[in-house]
Amino acid sequence: MKSFIIILSLCLSHIMVAQTEIKGTIIDAESEIPIREVLIYAYELNKSVVTDNNGSFNLSTNDKSEIQVEISADGYKTQIITLSPSSTDTIKLAKNFIELQEVIITGDSNKSREKVSVAIETVKKSDLFQSGKISLADNLSKLPGLSNASNGVGITKPVIRGLSNTNIVFLNNGIKSENFQFSSNHPFISDEFSAKKIEVIKGPVSLIYGSDAVGGVINVIKENPASTNTLEAKVNTQYHSNTEGLVTNFDIKASGEKWFGGASFTNKNHKDYKDGNGDQVINSRFKDMNLSSNIGYRSALGNFALYFDYNAPTYGLTNQKSTTLITDDDRSMDFWYVDLDNKLLASKNKLFIGDGILDINMSYQQNMRKGISDASSAYSDMVFASMDLSTISYSSKYSLRKDTSKYTFGFNGAYMENDADDYYGNNNPMPDTKINDLGFFVVDEIDLSDALTLNAGLRYDIRTMKSYPFESTGLDKYEIDNDYSSLSGSLGSTYKINNHLFKLNIASGFRSPNISELTQNGIHQARFERGDIDLKAQRNYQLDLNYHYHIDKLVFDISPFYNSVNDFIYIVQTEGDAPLGDGKIWQYVQNDALLYGGEIALDYHPNNWLGLHSNYTYTRGELKDGGSLTQIPQNRYVAEVKLQQNKIGVLEEPYFVLNFSSFQSQKNLGQSETYSRSYELFNINFGSEINMGKQSFDWYVSVNNLLDKVYIDHLSSLKQLDLNNIGRNIVFGLHIPFMVNLKPVD
Secondary structure (H helix, E strand, O other), X not given: OHHHHHHHHXXXXXXXXXXXXXXXXXXXXXOXXXXXXXXXXXXXXXXXXXXXXXXXXXXXEOOOOOEEEEEEOOOEOOEEEEXXXXXXXXXXXXXXXXOOOOEEEEOOEEEEHHHOOOEEEEEEHHHHHHOOOOOHHHHHOOOOOEEEEEEOOOEEEEEEOOEOHHHXXXXXXXXXXXXXXXXXXXXXXXXXXXXXXXXXXXXXXXXXXXXXXXXXXXXEEEOOOOOOOEEEEEEEEEEEOOOOEEEEEEEEEEEOOOEEEEEEEEEEEEOOOEOOOOOEOOOOOEEEEEEEEEEEEEEOOEEEEXXXXXXXXXXXXXXXXXXXXXXXXXXXXXXXXXXXXXXXXEEEEEEEEOOEEEEEEEEEEEEEEEEEEEOOOOOHHHEEEEEEEEEEEEEEEEEEEEOOEEEEEEEEEEEEEEEEXXXXXXXXXXXXXXXXXXXXXXXXXXXXXXXXXXEEEEEEEEEEEEEEOOOOOOOXXXXXXXXXXXXXXXXXXXXXXXXXXXXXXXXXXXXXXXXXXXXXXXXXXXXXXXXXXXXXXXXXXXXXXXXXEEEOOEXXXXXXXXXXXXXEEEEEEEEEEXXXXXXXXXXXXXXXXXXXXXXXXXXXXXXXXXXXXXXXXXXXXXXXXXXXXXXXXXXXXXXXXXXXXXXXXXXXXXXXEEEEEEEOOEOOOOOOOOOEOOEEEEEEEEEEEEEEOOXXXXXXXXXXXXOOOOOOOOOEHHHHHOOOOOOOEEEEEEEEEEEEEOOOOO
């Protein structure tokens, strides 16, 4: 028996430390010259290496016979290929004149864009800085099919094909964010500068993410660990002329063969913005402090990681009361602002079991929201809202590839509990609530041939919602004990023939009413809002088509969609007088609705130094019994010219971009909406890399609203106050990377 234990221990020890090596060389497909600093990233292992001056790499992995890797380098087309340790491979990379992300991460799975039947857009981290946009949603709004609903420049929310708030899901590193996102004053909270890239899935993807993902998903994907045996650091800083805004970001990460970790710190501080007339928009100031960290371990059994995020934004609220109280032009928060505190602790793990991978993830979120009308007052009624939302979420899935199919099945769920502090009585917009979610899903991806891929899946969800109203001196909130269940499904295919790619996807998703829509009975956003405890869950059926033509120097893409929503939930103004405050009662109701439209994009590079990009976005929202939906974005046309060279004097990779955006007038108005005029914006961006010895840095200048246009966007909540959007904003930015080898180079 003792001998058996010793033998077993030795075997287990061998499994824990068993490592194999994959070697290869990366060369240019045309010149066959080795390429240095190519990133080879093994997604399953969460591990990467870079090529040396000879284009060679050495990736130590577990004892699996094959592994998928992502190979990427600036100016080259990204590839996903399968490598094995049995042979030394020479891999050829083709130049990529078209700026197109070929590799995406969806459903926590790394795959080629050509294998995904839904419409997906991406923004890289470098674009987040160089664009000079102030917020994440503003950055995303330049993508076809996306817009930006704003309350100033700090409180901004993305809109996907006319849907926002709880009709879309926001993921922070794959974890569904829960932070009272049911209204325009509740922005999604995340530090976009700690991300590798942002991906946007347009269309219902309830199959993977459950309730709320009827309009789409935004996924903030964290940075990969540092390359093996290196320490990497980055310093990023910005100055915004319009708001005198200061942005500082510092990243550091290190990785050995097994252990890895890192941290990121971002601080934003902006004064009130000024419109095209030079007029100050009172109390649009905001501050935002973010800290992200992670630590992980890789072994032959799997890889394990722990993430912690802390966000502490403070946003001024521009309203009729704040504009009369505030007369200064500084950065202080004294009157009418929201103070948020958001924490996320997540454990993400992959276990290699047989030929498959088992993902086991858990997280805890705490979002504390406090609204303050007068920070100088000691009286409690100067705090107009205080809520504490805690969320425990969990998920597990097993993925297995057999022959030409990849099967994925699993479950995920969450327990949410909101503590609305009854000390503030009727001012709180929501009562105490408890929500339980649980869903089961199965997905199959089949490669029927080299050209044809089929994606299909089913999901079943159960949601229970209970509220516990507290006694109030005003109007009591409604008490609910509601159950919602739903079956969701998706069927799609991709077909590629020569340079033509065709995609078709048919999906159905659902969204249960949120607590505000069910229980609200009081003042919210300066009006009296009333919920309905009998609201049913939304059900939508969406058809997505996509035709994609791609050759070396030209890409044409067209993506029409048709989204039919049963029992769509929205709010209307009634004729009844509000029992509290002034004005009428705003009531949540539901009717069948229809959203349709699409996007067309054309990218053309006539030569290596010139790029021409254009796209057009059209979105229409209607109630099936007549009338238009509210908050449907203006249709827009975007044209862009980009000039880029390999080198001019001391400037490496210099570039100059001229961007023109034309927003059409919005004449299709929902209830209480007013006509929005057309407007045009010009933006320019330029910059380069400069090498000083062994150290390099990137500098850039962005000028948004170059001509200082005076305009009001249709999705601005400040439109009712007749306040314009931001005027000219000149951004000066600097990016300085550092890297140290932790292992001596032979």
